[in-house]
Amino acid sequence: MSNINEEKIVYFIRHGQSEGNISPVYQSADSPLxxxxxxxxxxxxxxxxxxxxxxxxxxxxxxxxxxxxxITKITGKTPEYSDLFVERIxxxxxxxxxxxxxxxxxxxxxxxxxxxxxxxxxxDGENFDDIISRADKALEFLQNRNEKTIVxxxxxFFLRTIIAKVLLGDSLNGDNFWNFQSRVTMENTxxxxxxxxxxxxxxxxxxxxxxxxxxxxxxG
Numbered sequence: 001m002s003n004i005n006e007e008k009i010v011y012f013i014r015h016g017q018s019e020g021n022i023s024p025v026y027q028s029a030d031s032p033l034x035x036x037x038x039x040x041x042x043x044x045x046x047x048x049x050x051x052x053x054x055x056x057x058x059x060x061x062x063x064x065x066x067x068x069x070x071i072t073k074i075t076g077k078t079p080e081y082s083d084l085f086v087e088r089i090x091x092x093x094x095x096x097x098x099x100x101x102x103x104x105x106x107x108x109x110x111x112x113x114x115x116x117x118x119x120x121x122x123x124d125g126e127n128f129d130d131i132i133s134r135a136d137k138a139l140e141f142l143q144n145r146n147e148k149t150i151v152x153x154x155x156x157f158f159l160r161t162i163i164a165k166v167l168l169g170d171s172l173n174g175d176n177f178w179n180f181q182s183r184v185t186m187e188n189t190x191x192x193x194x195x196x197x198x199x200x201x202x203x204x205x206x207x208x209x210x211x212x213x214x215x216x217x218x219x220g
Contacts, residue, residue, distance in 0.1 A: 007206070008196040010142055010150045011051065012159050016040035016070075017188040018063040026104060028095035029087075033066045037188060040219060041070035044189040047218045049074035054147035059085040059154050067189070068153040079153070084138040087155035088115065091125035116178040128174055131158070135165045139208060143196055156186045166194060166208045190214035 016037030020027025033041060048071050058068035060081040068079040091111055097104035111122035121127045126134075139162060142150060164180045165172055186192075193212040198205065 007198065008143070008145075008148050008150070009211075010152060010194045010196070011048070011053065012162070012192045012194065013044055013048070013067065013071075013151065013153045014156050014159055014186055014188055014190050014192075015059075015061075015063040015067040015153060016044070020063075021188065024099050026090065026094040026097050026099065026108060029090075030062055032062045037063065038066070038070075040189040041067040043218045044191065045070040045074040047191070048151060051149075051151075053077070053149040053151050055080060055145070055150050057082055057085065057150060057152045059083075059087070061086055061155075064153045064155065071151065071153070077151075082141070084134060084141055085152060085154040085158065088131055088157045088161075089124075089126035091123040093123065094125075116174040116181075118174060128177065131161055132165065132172065132177075134158075135161045138162060139165065143208075156188075157181065159192060160184055160186060163192065163194075163210060163213070166210055186214050187216040187219065189219065190216045191218075 016033045017040055018027065018031045018037055019034050020031030022034060056068060056071060056075070056077040056079045058064050058079040058081055060083065071077065072079060091107055094104055094107055094111070099105070107122060111125045114120035114122045114125065114127040115131065116128055118128050160181055164177055168176060191212065192214055194208050195211050196208050199207065199209070
């Protein structure tokens with residue numbers, strides 16, 4: 001059955017490969033794109049250049065900023081930066097620490113637990129309650145924008161969190177959030193698309209719907 005009265009489409013892009021994605025350390029917030037990541041950013045920029053869209057929104061972290069700047073070169077759209085779309089926020093002490101550092105490994109385990117159980121917190125890291133609340137705010141922010149076609153450059157875990165919230169709604173909890181995150185993967189510069197609109201009454205009222213997930217055909 002076809003959609004009716006469709007209102008909005010949002011193209012989500014995960015950033016290109018970062019140095020932190022391929023280094024044996026816990027990625028720091030200031031990790032830039034690798035050479036491969038820069039190539040990937042150029043490829044997704046060429047692809048997005050074929051789409052007519054109203055606004056480009058990006059996480060302000062270096063790896064997303066560099067990816068969005070590649071899109072700017074092709075499309076002329078100046079990025080609007082928003083902290084709503086940053087990656088899950090690590091405990092400060094983790095950033096840049098080697099994966100084999102015992103203290104860092106233990107902290108990372110505690111932080112991961114906190115991402116899937118309400119009420120837990122590992123030092124100053126974002127937890128389950130924080131990231132689900134931020135996903136809600138991000139969806140509301142996009143829903144309330146006047147633009148009808150939006151491109152958002154963001155991060156893998158947070159983008160999957162947004163999608164989990166769209167798919168699971170109020171039934172989202174720590175257990176099914178863990179199941180979703182542990183079983184769903186995403187490529188660097190993978191393209192995912194959400195639509196927001198009023199659909200046929202068989203599917204309920206105005207809502208977000210997942211249309212495309214992790215399309216990375218531009219990478220060959």
